[in-house]
Amino acid sequence: MADTIAHYVSPAGLRMSVAYTTELVRQAQQLHQLSPVAAAALGRTMTGALLLANDFKNKEGVSIRIAGDGPLGSIHADAYESGKVRGYVDCPHVELPLKGPHKLDVGSAVGRGMLYVTRYSLLRHPYQSAIALTSGEIAEDLTYYLTVSEQIPSAVSLGVLVNPDTSVAAAGGVMVQALPDAEEHALSAMEANLQELGPISHAIQTQPSADILATLSRNLSFRRLSENTVKWECTCGKERFERALLQLARDDKEELLHDENGVEMSCHYCNAVYRLTPGELQELFGLKG
Ligand SMILES: [Zn+2]
CATH class of the missing domain: 3.90.1280.10 (HSP33 redox switch-like)
Incomplete structure (x- = not known):
């Protein structure tokens, strides 16, 4: 199945993007020989960059750099030109003890430090903002970044599920943003839906995308604005x-x-x-x- 990202809008004042990135995270893992925790960290960051680069019409690009003091070093991801993404981590072979059953300790691998987001678009000059990492778990950090730095109340869920043999089983993410006219009932419905969905990587592994969308849309109506393929590709030459x-x-x-x-x-x-x-x-x- 090809990786995709789809964007939706609800008349109740919500914007939602859903990304399926299993294949491109697998590619990154093979290319960089990523350990499970490095695959999770880079996969979450690349998926986050794709979700943030949501203005495909104006060829918006987003670069994320997570500069933590943990053993992974910095994480770099670029999403650009309507659905291409690339990334690397400074130390791809880092292994850390699990922090629970099947729970990779991304937060400890990343450590404390800064999150840098640079946005590119045909419409304006590139601009960069930076914010201190809150947990190093990446989804929480991006949620905090969007809410505080870009002042859009947001919820970001990112996940990479790694098999016992260290291959990537599933990867993806969801981003929901509240527009200024968001209705109170929509916010609480969305919160309940995200709760119901549970960890996104697990949902992607076990459910068809139609079921995931049905769970996310419960008590809400979403209209699909666009759906694009996303893939790993480097710009070098x-x-x-x-x-x-x-x-x-x-x-x-x-x-x-x-x-x-x-x-x-x-x-x-x-x-x-x-x-x-x-x-x-x-x-x-x-x-x-
Ligand atoms: Zn290259």
């Missing part, structure tokens, strides 16, 4: 690498030209490796070696 090299100072360029091995760079997001031989460098820089 040799041209980007060359453009970055061209921005170096002249002295640095000359130093690179003297290295008989040429230059090599690997992408943190997808591990792709780009190489330029001394001859290619010389041609790129238009300098004499």
Whole structure:
């Protein structure tokens, strides 16, 4: 089944987005050899970035960086161009004891620190906001961020379920936001529905999406605005690498030209490796070696 994100609106003043991200979290896990707790942390963050980047019409993109002092180091995720996402964690192999039956201790792996959110859109300049992490569990942190920093009362639920063999069983998330005219009964119905649904990753593993939507819509009416496929994809490429090299100072360029091995760079997001031989460098820089 392809990963998807769907956006809904209710006349009672609610906006809801539901993301299914099992495949793309599996891809991230294979690419980065993520331990279970790292897969959960990165999977939640990538799903959160997709949920936050909800203005697909204006090609909104969202980058999230979670800079905690825990053993995972920083978590990086970018969602862009209507449904593409990529991400990595500084220390992908971290293992921590479970904090309960089947409960990965993402909060301890992330630790204390800051959450940075950058929004890009065709409509305005990129802007970044930062807020201190509340729990490091990511969904709570994003909920707090949206409510305090963007001043939209929100509920975010994110989940990655990992099998005993450490493969990813299910991943996804739900974001609900209250519009200024939200009706009181709608807020309490939504709260009850989220409670009823329980952990989103478990729901995704055990129920068809129609049942999940039915639970989330109980006593509320939602109209679907859009549904898009979402997928893992990196933006890197040799041209980007060359453009970055061209921005170096002249002295640095000359130093690179003297290295008989040429230059090599690997992408943190997808591990792709780009190489330029001394001859290619010389041609790129238009300098004499
Ligand atoms: Zn890449």
